[in-house]
Amino acid sequence: MGNRFTDKLQRFHDLGDDGAAALVAATSRPRKFAPKRDLIREGDRPGPVFVMLDGWAVRYKILPNGLRQVLAYLMPGDCCDLHVGLLAEMDHSIQTITRADVATIDRIEMDVILDHHRGVAKAMYLAQLVDEGTMRAWITSMGRRSSIERVAHLMCELYIRARAIGLTTEMSFELPLSQLLLADSLGMTPVHLNRVLRELRRTGAMTLKRGSLLIEQPDLLVQIAGFDENYLHRRLRRAA
Amino acid sequence: MGNRFTDKLQRFHDLGDDGAAALVAATSRPRKFAPKRDLIREGDRPGPVFVMLDGWAVRYKILPNGLRQVLAYLMPGDCCDLHVGLLAEMDHSIQTITRADVATIDRIEMDVILDHHRGVAKAMYLAQLVDEGTMRAWITSMGRRSSIERVAHLMCELYIRARAIGLTTEMSFELPLSQLLLADSLGMTPVHLNRVLRELRRTGAMTLKRGSLLIEQPDLLVQIAGFDENYLHRRLRRAA
DNA sequence: CGGTGGTTTGACTACTTTCAACTTGGGTGG
DNA sequence: CCACCCAAGTTGAAAGTAGTCAAACCACCG
Numbered sequence: 001m002g003n004r005f006t007d008k009l010q011r012f013h014d015l016g017d018d019g020a021a022a023l024v025a026a027t028s029r030p031r032k033f034a035p036k037r038d039l040i041r042e043g044d045r046p047g048p049v050f051v052m053l054d055g056w057a058v059r060y061k062i063l064p065n066g067l068r069q070v071l072a073y074l075m076p077g078d079c080c081d082l083h084v085g086l087l088a089e090m091d092h093s094i095q096t097i098t099r100a101d102v103a104t105i106d107r108i109e110m111d112v113i114l115d116h117h118r119g120v121a122k123a124m125y126l127a128q129l130v131d132e133g134t135m136r137a138w139i140t141s142m143g144r145r146s147s148i149e150r151v152a153h154l155m156c157e158l159y160i161r162a163r164a165i166g167l168t169t170e171m172s173f174e175l176p177l178s179q180l181l182l183a184d185s186l187g188m189t190p191v192h193l194n195r196v197l198r199e200l201r202r203t204g205a206m207t208l209k210r211g212s213l214l215i216e217q218p219d220l221l222v223q224i225a226g227f228d229e230n231y232l233h234r235r236l237r238r239a240a
Numbered sequence: 241m242g243n244r245f246t247d248k249l250q251r252f253h254d255l256g257d258d259g260a261a262a263l264v265a266a267t268s269r270p271r272k273f274a275p276k277r278d279l280i281r282e283g284d285r286p287g288p289v290f291v292m293l294d295g296w297a298v299r300y301k302i303l304p305n306g307l308r309q310v311l312a313y314l315m316p317g318d319c320c321d322l323h324v325g326l327l328a329e330m331d332h333s334i335q336t337i338t339r340a341d342v343a344t345i346d347r348i349e350m351d352v353i354l355d356h357h358r359g360v361a362k363a364m365y366l367a368q369l370v371d372e373g374t375m376r377a378w379i380t381s382m383g384r385r386s387s388i389e390r391v392a393h394l395m396c397e398l399y400i401r402a403r404a405i406g407l408t409t410e411m412s413f414e415l416p417l418s419q420l421l422l423a424d425s426l427g428m429t430p431v432h433l434n435r436v437l438r439e440l441r442r443t444g445a446m447t448l449k450r451g452s453l454l455i456e457q458p459d460l461l462v463q464i465a466g467f468d469e470n471y472l473h474r475r476l477r478r479a480a
Numbered sequence: 481c482g483g484t485g486g487t488t489t490g491a492c493t494a495c496t497t498t499c500a501a502c503t504t505g506g507g508t509g510g
Numbered sequence: 511c512c513a514c515c516c517a518a519g520t521t522g523a524a525a526g527t528a529g530t531c532a533a534a535c536c537a538c539c540g
Contacts, residue, residue: 042470071379083365138379139309140311143426144303146495233331419487450537
């Protein structure tokens with residue numbers, strides 16, 4: 001009865017039948033986007049809330065010198081900040097990676113839903129807290145993890161997130177990310193990333209090839225990454 | 241009639257007399273902390289919302305190997321996530337840097353205030369969006385700026401934030417951050433940070449010395465940093 | 481007046497980028 | 511169906527950046 005968006009939120013907090021229905025209705029007219037299409041750009045005035053019903057996207061920034069930094073991945077079910085409409089302008093851009101189905105929820109409608117369905121509001125606040133935790137984990141990776149640890153850590157994160165929404169099969173999953181994109185996510189050059197991937201393959205921990213990741217030794221990968229999934233807050237507060 | 245917390249929020253959105261009064265009342269019993277005291281640690285169950293009425297604090301994470309990464313600075317008037325109470329456990333720690341006056345707002349009380357004073361809710365959402373924008377800027381710095389650009393960028397940010405709350409005098413301000421702390425913020429070693437600071441001094445852009453920053457050539461510093469303050473969202477949306 | 485934490489410096493090492501060339505995999509148009 | 515093309519991936523060598531280790535220095539505090 002739901003879609004990937006409500007399925008994700010439902011795992012955070014009970015939306016209630018009417019809450020879920022309201023969200024489904026609000027996202028019932030998704031638009032299809034080709035790969036590498038900007039949904040919104042830095043400097044634009046924020047519009048509606050974007051909801052990824054299918055496909056992947058990235059948040060990113062371009063520096064004056066043309067370098068790009070990826071800030072976050074949006075996977076099916078993810079959405080952007082619910083209150084983003086309060087801002088005068090975007091401080092980053094959002095672009096599709098793959099073909100994608102993207103719904104938009106008007107700011108007013110979003111407010112109405114949040115006001116009338118406390119379960120939806122709680123679930124969305126939790127989703128936002130997880131996104132923030134993820135940003136903190138990225139800052140930590142960039143600042144204090146070696147390049148091999150950083151790569152391993154991101155792969156662990158993406159695997160856990162993909163698994164949570166049913167995109168994994170055994171120890172592998174579709175990962176539609178080019179090495180260029182990964183390099184821009186991890187603050188390294190594509191050349192160096194390529195060498196790090198080779199090293200991870202050599203250790204037997206994982207193999208990334210065009211479009212999919214195979215995790216051969218999960219324990220080893222987790223150990224290399226120093227991965228602790230607490231920041232994804234999959235353990236929820238009881239009696240919230 | 242307000243305090244540093246309400247003053248800050250008021251700049252984002254009109255709190256209304258009763259909204260401001262409610263916040264002042266809620267933060268009227270601050271507790272004093274010595275420097276380097278943890279307010280809460282990673283793994284702890286989140287409690288009330290912390291509000292910095294005076295003094296500085298940092299959010300940080302410690303890695304398994306003992307390395308520390310600073311995630312954000314909390315300056316007077318700043319507070320931590322309003323919905324943090326929804327989480328089962330903290331994904332990072334918060335520690336005072338200086339002596340500090342910290343108020344706490346109980347989760348229930350916070351919810352009541354947000355429900356009854358829409359202006360307060362809007363202002364706090366905006367504050368949170370700015371904090372998120374700041375995290376994105378940090379990720380960008382760590383990933384794609386050189387060390388000298390990174391240092392310059394952080395100094396620009398801290399100056400702008402300090403100025404917004406009236407802590408600056410001309411082109412200098414009190415900056416109670418050790419080089420060790422700055423190094424842990426910028427993902428570099430204290431030794432290297434020290435050399436970068438020397439280089440910035442040499443160019444004549446700025447001089448950091450024990451406890452205060454003097455910006456000698458603002459234009460040069462901004463240029464070195466590639467600083468664009470849009471992410472601090474000081475330009476607000478009209479008719480919000 | 482000696483500690484203690486913080487800052488500064490030098491020499492050496494390790495890691496990462498740069499640059500440039502070459503390979504591969506898919507898709508497209510003839 | 512195949513030749514071509516382009517984006518993406520891979521590799522080597524040289525250069526540059528940042529980390530490590532160790533010691534000295536400094537300022538403030540008790």
